[in-house]
Amino acid sequence: MKRQLAYKLLIIFLIGGFYSCSITKHIPEDERLYTGATLKIESDSIIVNESDLKSELETVLRPEPNSKFLGIHLGLYYYYKNQKEKPGFINRWLYKQLGEEPVYQSDVETYDVEDLLVNRLENRGFFYSRAASTFEEKEKKASVEYTVTVPKPYRMVSYQLDSMPSSIYGSIEKLVKESPLEKGMRFDLSSMKLERLRIDKNLKKNGYYNFNDNFLIFEADTNQYSNKNFDLFLKLKNEVPKKSLIPYKISKVNIYPDYKIADSVEVEPTRYNEKNYIQEVEFFKPKYLDPFVVLKAGDYFNPENSRNTARRLSTIGAYKYVNIQYKELDTVADDNLGLLEANIYLSPLNKRALRAELQVVTKSNSFAGPAFTLTLSNRNLFGGGETFNITPKVGYEKQIGGKNNAGNSSLELGIQNELIFPRMLFPVKINDDFFRYSIPKTKTSLSVDYLKRSDLYTLLSGTALFGYFWDSNRYVTHEINPISINYTELLRKTPEFEEILDKDPFLRRSFEQQFIAGLTYGFTYNEMIDGQKKHQIYFKFKFDVAGNTVGLFGKDQGPDKTKTFLGFEYAQYAKADVDFHYHLNLGKEQLIAARVFGGYGLAYGNSDVIPFVKQYYSGGPYSVRAFNIRSLGPGTYDPDADIVEGEVYFDKTGNIRLEANLEYRFPIISFLKGAVFADAGNIWNSKENPIYNGKDKFSKNFISELGMGAGIGLRVDIQSFVIRFDLAAPFHDPSLPKGERFNFDVGSPILNFAIGYPF
Structure with missing residues (x-):
C-alpha cells in the first residue's frame, strides 16, 4: 500500500515538473511569471485581532497570480497550448474550461497597491501608516513582499448626536443610544457606514419615507486629546430636504x-x-x-x-x-x-390553465413506456383565491429485459382532484400574528388509482387528504395533514402471485392491510433557493403515524385476529424520515453535492408489518444508481442464491433505509452538464423475514452491508428543466459473500434515465 502511494506521489511530482518546464519555456525573454505576494505587518504596539486585519489587507493585493492545482499551473499550461497554430479540439475545449492568461511581473503595480494598503489602514484608524514593497526575482519567476508599518490606532471616547431639527432629533437620539458603537473602539470607517445604514433602516420603519442614509455624516474631533483619542459626532448634511425629516x-x-x-x-x-x-x-x-x-x-x-x-x-x-x-x-x-x-x-393570472406532460420513462428495472398527465386548473374558483386542479394520468410500462419476467407489463390509470384554499379552514380562529410571514393554505385532495400488473395482480387504491401548509420564514416550510386516508384493494391475483404470497407471509400481510388512516407532518429547511450562496443546506423531516385514532373505534374479531374499522382491517404504524443535503458552490457552475438519508418504520398494535405502499426500497435513479430500482437488499440477501423455494417478489422492501450520496457537478458546454458521483445505501427489516434466510435483519454490521457504486452522468439542463442520464457500476455488492464484495464491476453498468437532479 505504501509503495503504491509512493508511486502516485512520484507520478504527480514528475507530471508537475513536466508541466512546469513546459510553462517556463513559453515565458517571454524580458518577463517573469508573477507567483504572488506576501504581507508583513510591523507595529510598535499590540494590534487587537491582527490576523483579521491582515486578512483584510491581503484582499487588496493585486493582481491575483495564476492558479495552481497540486502545484501545477493547469490553466496556464492550456493557455500556452492554445497559442499554437493548430491546438486541436481537445486543447481548445480545455482552454475554454480551465485556461488562464498569464500574469507577469510587469502587470504588478506596486505603488497602487501600497496606496490601497495605506488607505485601508487609515479607514481602520491607523493614521500615518506607511507601506513599502520589494520584488524577489528567481529565474523566470518573481514575487513581491509588502511591508506595512502600523502606528497606534485612534480610539473613540464618546459618540454624540449633533443638533438637528426637532422633527427627527428624538428619533435619531433614541437610535444613537442603542448603537453598537462603543467607547474605546478603534476608528473604523466600515462600522460607521453600517451605523448609517442601521439608523436609516430604523427611521424608515418609523415612517421617515423620504429619508436616505447619505444624509448622515460623521465628524471625528481630536482637538481635546493628545493621545490618539477622538469624539465622534453624528450630523446631518447641509440642505437636506424638509420632507426627508418628517415621518x-x-x-x-x-x-x-x-x-x-x-x-x-x-x-x-x-x-x-x-x-x-x-x-x-x-x-x-x-x-x-x-x-x-x-x-x-x-x-x-x-x-x-x-x-x-x-x-x-x-x-x-x-x-x-x-x-x-x-x-x-x-x-x-x-x-x-x-x-x-x-x-x-x-x-x-388567467382563470383557467391547462398543462400537459408526456414522458417516455425508462427505468433501471428494465421497464420502459410512455406516461401522460393532464392538469386542468381553475383559479379563484369561488372568489376567494381558491384553486381547483383535476389531474388525470395514464401510464404503460413493459419489461424489455432483465432476469425476472414476472409482471412483465404494467398499466396505470388515475385521477386526482385537489382543492386549495389560500386560508386556514379551522373551527377555532387562530391569531393572525402567529402566521405573520405567510397565511397557511388548506389543501383537500381525493384521488383514485388503478394499477394492473400482468401475471401478478390488479390493484385499486383511493386516497383522501385534508391538511395545511405554510412558510414560517424564507427558508422553513411546514406541512401537516391531520386527515390522511388510504384504501387499497387487490381486485385480482394471479396464481403465480398467490404462490409468491404463500411463500412470503410478510408480503401477504403488507397487502392485506387495506385501510390506512392517520396523520402526517413535514418540516423543510431549504437554503437551496439562494443559488449563489457558497454553502447551502437542505433538511427535511417527515413523520407519518397511522391507526391510532381509528384504533379507538376498532372492532375486536376474536383471539389472534386483527381489529377492523367499518369492516376494514386497518394498519397501525409510525414512520420517520430524515433527508439532509449539502451543496458546496465552487463557482463557474461547479458544485459538490452531498446527501444523507435515514428512515425507520415501526409496526405495532393492529399490525406486525408496515403496509407495502409505505415500505422503503433502495436502488434506482434517485437512490443507489449502481443497482436496479427496488433490487438492492434487504441486507445481504442474494436473489440468485438465497431463494428458499420457488420465486420471490422482485420488489425488495424493508422498514429501515440508510443512504448516502456524493456528486461533483460541472459544466461541459452550454446547457450540457456533467457529473461524477458515488452512492451507498441499503434497506433492512427490524424483524427477520424467513424468506430471506435471516439476511435481511438490521445489525451492528450494517456498514459492511451497504451497496456502493460510482459512475458518471450527463445532464441536459434547460432553465431548470433537467433530463438526466447516469451510468453507474457497483464496487461493493452486499449480496456477495464476505471477501468478494469489493469488486468494481465496470462490465455490468446500470443506465439510469430520469427527470430532475437526484438530490
Whole structure:
C-alpha cells in the first residue's frame, strides 16, 4: 500500500515538473511569471485581532497570480497550448474550461497597491501608516513582499448626536443610544457606514419615507486629546430636504383586486376593514383578500409591511403581478407629519390553465413506456383565491429485459382532484400574528388509482387528504395533514402471485392491510433557493403515524385476529424520515453535492408489518444508481442464491433505509452538464423475514452491508428543466459473500434515465 502511494506521489511530482518546464519555456525573454505576494505587518504596539486585519489587507493585493492545482499551473499550461497554430479540439475545449492568461511581473503595480494598503489602514484608524514593497526575482519567476508599518490606532471616547431639527432629533437620539458603537473602539470607517445604514433602516420603519442614509455624516474631533483619542459626532448634511425629516402616515389604502393597465373607468370603492376595494365586478371577495394586506390606514410607513404584504399576496396563486405604490399627499394641517396613499395593484393570472406532460420513462428495472398527465386548473374558483386542479394520468410500462419476467407489463390509470384554499379552514380562529410571514393554505385532495400488473395482480387504491401548509420564514416550510386516508384493494391475483404470497407471509400481510388512516407532518429547511450562496443546506423531516385514532373505534374479531374499522382491517404504524443535503458552490457552475438519508418504520398494535405502499426500497435513479430500482437488499440477501423455494417478489422492501450520496457537478458546454458521483445505501427489516434466510435483519454490521457504486452522468439542463442520464457500476455488492464484495464491476453498468437532479 505504501509503495503504491509512493508511486502516485512520484507520478504527480514528475507530471508537475513536466508541466512546469513546459510553462517556463513559453515565458517571454524580458518577463517573469508573477507567483504572488506576501504581507508583513510591523507595529510598535499590540494590534487587537491582527490576523483579521491582515486578512483584510491581503484582499487588496493585486493582481491575483495564476492558479495552481497540486502545484501545477493547469490553466496556464492550456493557455500556452492554445497559442499554437493548430491546438486541436481537445486543447481548445480545455482552454475554454480551465485556461488562464498569464500574469507577469510587469502587470504588478506596486505603488497602487501600497496606496490601497495605506488607505485601508487609515479607514481602520491607523493614521500615518506607511507601506513599502520589494520584488524577489528567481529565474523566470518573481514575487513581491509588502511591508506595512502600523502606528497606534485612534480610539473613540464618546459618540454624540449633533443638533438637528426637532422633527427627527428624538428619533435619531433614541437610535444613537442603542448603537453598537462603543467607547474605546478603534476608528473604523466600515462600522460607521453600517451605523448609517442601521439608523436609516430604523427611521424608515418609523415612517421617515423620504429619508436616505447619505444624509448622515460623521465628524471625528481630536482637538481635546493628545493621545490618539477622538469624539465622534453624528450630523446631518447641509440642505437636506424638509420632507426627508418628517415621518409619514398612511392615510388610506386602496386595493385593486382585478387591475388591468388599460383600466380607466371610475369605480365606486367597496369599504371593508378601513380599506378601499376597487373592482368593477367583484373578482375577489374583500373579506378573503383583506387578511393578506398588513398595511393599515393610520399606521406609520414601514417598508417591511410593504414587503410582507407583497409576499403574502403573491402566494395566493391567483395573481401574476403585485405592485404597491405610495402617493404623497399635501400636508397643510401639520408640517411635521406627511401623509401617504397606498395603492395596491393586483394583476390576475388567467382563470383557467391547462398543462400537459408526456414522458417516455425508462427505468433501471428494465421497464420502459410512455406516461401522460393532464392538469386542468381553475383559479379563484369561488372568489376567494381558491384553486381547483383535476389531474388525470395514464401510464404503460413493459419489461424489455432483465432476469425476472414476472409482471412483465404494467398499466396505470388515475385521477386526482385537489382543492386549495389560500386560508386556514379551522373551527377555532387562530391569531393572525402567529402566521405573520405567510397565511397557511388548506389543501383537500381525493384521488383514485388503478394499477394492473400482468401475471401478478390488479390493484385499486383511493386516497383522501385534508391538511395545511405554510412558510414560517424564507427558508422553513411546514406541512401537516391531520386527515390522511388510504384504501387499497387487490381486485385480482394471479396464481403465480398467490404462490409468491404463500411463500412470503410478510408480503401477504403488507397487502392485506387495506385501510390506512392517520396523520402526517413535514418540516423543510431549504437554503437551496439562494443559488449563489457558497454553502447551502437542505433538511427535511417527515413523520407519518397511522391507526391510532381509528384504533379507538376498532372492532375486536376474536383471539389472534386483527381489529377492523367499518369492516376494514386497518394498519397501525409510525414512520420517520430524515433527508439532509449539502451543496458546496465552487463557482463557474461547479458544485459538490452531498446527501444523507435515514428512515425507520415501526409496526405495532393492529399490525406486525408496515403496509407495502409505505415500505422503503433502495436502488434506482434517485437512490443507489449502481443497482436496479427496488433490487438492492434487504441486507445481504442474494436473489440468485438465497431463494428458499420457488420465486420471490422482485420488489425488495424493508422498514429501515440508510443512504448516502456524493456528486461533483460541472459544466461541459452550454446547457450540457456533467457529473461524477458515488452512492451507498441499503434497506433492512427490524424483524427477520424467513424468506430471506435471516439476511435481511438490521445489525451492528450494517456498514459492511451497504451497496456502493460510482459512475458518471450527463445532464441536459434547460432553465431548470433537467433530463438526466447516469451510468453507474457497483464496487461493493452486499449480496456477495464476505471477501468478494469489493469488486468494481465496470462490465455490468446500470443506465439510469430520469427527470430532475437526484438530490
